Amino acid sequence: KQEVTQIPAALSVPEGENLVLNCSFTDSAIYNLQWFRQDPGKGLTSLLLIQSSQREQTSGRLNASLDKSSGRSTLYIAASQPGDSATYLCAVIGGATNKLIFGTGTLLAVQP
Amino acid sequence: EPEVTQTPSHQVTQMGQEVILRCVPISNHLYFYWYRQILGQKVEFLVSFYNNEISEKSEIFDDQFSVERPDGSNFTLKIRSTKLEDSAMYFCASSIQLVLSGNTIYFGEGSWLTVV
16 A cells, blocks of 8 residues: 655745755555645645656756655755745555545745 | 636534535546545545546545536535544545646645534
């Protein structure tokens, strides 16, 4: 059974710092991995999607990498801003299913 | 930008009552989903719907739950007899094609259900 874990559970950084969020999954047979952002009381917004054949994806200040064989992904946020404060979730799809399996998330606070 | 809309944003209901949560997926999307998030826990898959039928469901989605696309725009989740443990944020989502093929999934802002 696929399990997705995110470390750290919470992170507080000063504005301008570069940071890395980690995601690990137990079954490497995935189709893709996605990173989402969740603001308090709001829905989930897809940030980046990495197909299983890809190693990384970039969007603006965000860069996500995928190492399928070791069951790991990282989300790198460059030059963090207070507006980046949110919960970041990773989710995987695998096993001939169309359902996302989510991690517990990392709560990020960027201090001005 | 197109978005998934959900109503109500918050509902309080008595245990044992029926609840219907409503969603309007993005208009040209073909796949529809319900997920839920119990406070402090992971987001969990409930059900996916395609071509007017359930394509996949989780163990959580038992006989107390049902989904329907009553017309060309709405997608509903019904809980027949609510329990305290059904209290959660329920997210509707849609995608134009299969998410496993690399298509983006769009989530609504959620309906917060409190069962008392």
